[in-house]
Amino acid sequence: MDIEKYRKMFLSEAAEHLQNMADQLIVVEADPEDRAGIDALFREAHSIKGMAATMSFDATARLAHHLEDRLSDCRDQGCVSGELIDRLLAGVDLLEDLLEDIRDQQPERDVDAFIDAKQPIPELEEVVVVEEEPIAAEPVKESLLVRLLLADTITTPGPRLLVLLKHLSRFGKILQSTPSEEQIIQGEVTRQLQVRLVTEVSAEEILQQLQSYGELAEVVFPAEEPVAEKMRKQSSSSSATVRVDTDLLDRFINLTGELITNRYTLQSAAGEKSWSEVNEGLGQLARLVKDLHHQVLKVRMMPLQSVTGRLPRAVRELCQSSGKEVKLEVEGATIELDRAILEELTDPLTHMLRNAIDHGIEEQGRVQIKAWRERDQVLIQVADDGRGIDPEQVRQRAVERDLINSTQAQAMRDYDVLQLICQPGFSTAEQVTETSGRGVGMDVVKTAVEKLGGVLLIDSTLGEGARITMKLPLSVAIIRVLLIDCAGSLLGMPITRVLQTVEVAPEEVQTSGKQLVISLHGELVPLLSLRKILQQSKGSPKNPIALVITEIFGRKVGLVVDRLLGQQEVFVQALPSPFDRLKGTNGGAILGDGRIMFLLDLQSKLEKRRAKGT
């Protein structure tokens, strides 16, 4: 049999069965005597075994068979023990690793150690570590996990991380690094570096040596891989192929047919110079293209379930490590989003969940993830019924951290104060714990959401819990933008980033110290000149002055532009190398009239200036 041809199909189907198994295990854990659930588990394991055997992936087949046997025993006994759930979950993890081997065309890793283990639970993490060490001949040395975090003041994290990586390699052999050296070189922007080292040097010694680097905000030796890392690895590898409904494919064929007919209609109408027919044909073409666009987008859509499906596992692990009792409720998991957006949501969602469990909920409680659609946006909310966020505490911390001064702190509304927890370096956690980060939390979430053209909103009632809402576009490729003219250049800003557009008379502009401000609904909003940001000469004075009210680094500002040119839906392209390195723009689009619009990314443009503290 031509294995190559079927490999991909096998991988995507097996991954689906595994996902079902993992979901089902959590369900069965809650109700160990759920016969239907145990039957479903058995069937999933059986399917994997069958598929793997057909494809001659022996180790995978053997492990699936082993799990099937255990489940068969459970069927006889009519229940599943908690210990066995752990073991089955570990088995599912190992199967996922095996799929990874198959995907990478590597020989399958060893499963005998797992199958032969007499103990009911080999610690889940141990299994992972052993599997990650292919060098069987050498005595297996302890590997050490080191996580480094750069200080916020560093403006060029890439090169620093490379230096640190090189430094770490002097201590021993680097088994794995996240991001990898290549990713850093390719410009993956992160402030965190996690390295798994095989070394003779003790953690204390490494810490001592690294402390000479002033740019490091912290050095941690985490006991285990953070949940988010593991989840990302799994989610990114499961997206190589798409399953498309055959109905949808038929619709594509039909549309193509109609387009071909339309082409001939237009051609003959043009030949006869019959303008009314040309017009009619163009109207038809517009309808067909819109329909096609709609259908193509559908292919890229996936239910939120593909991300939230993994969360019960994460919650389970977090509950185990924190000793809290948390119930997770997911609502609206069938809402569909562009796969590119979904892939980027895994980390923020896990992070928000972790925050809720770690900081929000005290002993026991409930976390609710709710998704719903509002026009062409999807809103995803993570709400907990824990202690909530204390705006006073946030005020105090923000002042301590120099994010705002005490006058500003008093003037700000509670709601605006809450948004400050997304500022880099902010953390309200009194105590550092293993599961939650140390002040690198919400700013990472906010950045990720904004990168997708979305907005993050924080709301909380003290004593009743916190609600964090992500407003996301349905698709990343086609978005609605506000077109802006600045010094003859055409710029666009995702409409999700625009709070409001206003035109004000020059008299309405006031000064506050050196800063020009306007009063908007009783709130003073500082003005920034887009021309100045883009290093252009001052334009002729305008009356009225066009302003885009937006948020930069969590603060409301009024951006002074030359002219507002209205809204439009555009197809965004990533900018090709070397433009992908430019700060200030993160994409572009060719408009219907052939003009090129650049997407404005003010935060990246102003980052350096801000780091200097001006």
Place this chain on the structure above:
Amino acid sequence: MSQLLPFKLGSEVYALELIDVQEVVEHHPTHPLLGVSEAIIGAIGFHGRIVPAIDLPLLLGFPAGERCERMIVLTDEHGPVALAVDQLLRIIDIDLGRILSQSNSEEDCIRGVINLDGKMISLLALEQLCAVLEQVCTASGDTR
């Protein structure tokens, strides 16, 4: 034998191997991108793609000025990138063995020099050019 596309930067003649050229476009409107190095003109729409447009003379230290209406679009392997030059010349056939290899100074983006009937033609080193461009782009987003 190889084919070269020679062009003028200021009063000097440079050339590219024809194999590295995807297309020469004419009268393509350039769309400005602001707040970046002057050597970056902006972008052109090229078969539905956004392609960076570079003022090659400025990038290589020649004086500013009007460039000719035709632009050279390099192959996808090198970007693609559209290069504005001062004047395009006629394609020439040449034996690449005749390249006088250059002392390897890293900055001028020249791979070698050809003596064609007493005229010196500098052959552009594309890898170096791409590296220089990357540098310019990385640096020029920073606000001063």
